[in-house]
Amino acid sequence: MGIYIFIGVIWLICAAVAAGVAPRGRQPEFFLLTLFFLGPLGVGFAAVAVPRDPDTPGRWRIVCPRCVAAQYVRMGAHEFDCWRCDQRLRIDEYGRLLGPSDGAASKNAVQAASTPKVTAASAPVGKTTKSNARNVNTLW
Numbered sequence: 001m002g003i004y005i006f007i008g009v010i011w012l013i014c015a016a017v018a019a020g021v022a023p024r025g026r027q028p029e030f031f032l033l034t035l036f037f038l039g040p041l042g043v044g045f046a047a048v049a050v051p052r053d054p055d056t057p058g059r060w061r062i063v064c065p066r067c068v069a070a071q072y073v074r075m076g077a078h079e080f081d082c083w084r085c086d087q088r089l090r091i092d093e094y095g096r097l098l099g100p101s102d103g104a105a106s107k108n109a110v111q112a113a114s115t116p117k118v119t120a121a122s123a124p125v126g127k128t129t130k131s132n133a134r135n136v137n138t139l140w
């Protein structure tokens, strides 16, 4: 009988340690998982656990395919610039990544927009507002 009490105390200590080393916001779940299921293994799982993504209402979480940086783009946006690698990416209305935007990266787009050789008269109709007015909808 004494061995079960000893094991119960060990598991309770492990649950407390797992709650201590778990990332912020995940302490209760690691305490309960360790206490009821994992035992001493729960401390290791809690130590390597990653924090949950922040809850950002009204934003899509999109991972850049080029540099793997997560970013939170406002819902309704159709394209955005990656905050890390500055690549312009297109998304659909459901937040799914469609790929890189037309042309090169946005740095090249800025250089092309700043050069005076492209005039409104020489640009095709309907393309002038799309190329000149940049619709940047990033959070940061």
Ligand SMILES: [Zn+2]
Binding pocket: 064, 065, 066, 067, 068, 069, 082, 083, 084, 085, 086, 087
């Ligand atoms: Zn990127």
